[in-house]
Amino acid sequence: MELDDFQHLMQTTYGARDATRGIPATVAWLAEEVGELARAVRKQTPAEQLHELGDTLAWLSSLANQLGLSLGDAAARYARGCPRCGHSPCSCP
């Protein structure tokens, strides 16, 4: 799936709720999801880890939507390799 298509899907599915909730609460939910992902990584199954990866990605998309920013544009920072050293594989010290 395209990053921006996923973000648009999140806008269609949750955009009205996101606007009502607001940005600070969305940041809080994202943090909560990252906590659930951390727990899944430590002691749950691959299926549960996949579930939490999806939820984290969904909240990241909701936040990007509310900020008016594109995850595709955000990903472009890495399109030419490591943004710090410019190489792929990264050759940062």
Add this chain to the structure above:
Amino acid sequence: MELDDFQHLMQTTYGARDATRGIPATVAWLAEEVGELARAVRKQTPAEQLHELGDTLAWLSSLANQLGLSLGDAAARYARGCPRCGHSPCSCP
């Protein structure tokens, strides 16, 4: 950009470093990036917010790579609307 292409790009650019660092340290870095994103949302510019969205997505991808899971598969959980109520827009109570 396709989600799985981005994830593959992260594997090419950072896969060797990721494998050396290990999963628990990657979870810690992801948490740190979410903190930087939260700060950018609160008091920085859209360009800085975009930068932190990209970094968070990159660490999420690195984690998925180490878990052997696909972000595209993770996103598929939302392809038919809200995974809880099955609707888009979500109609959860």
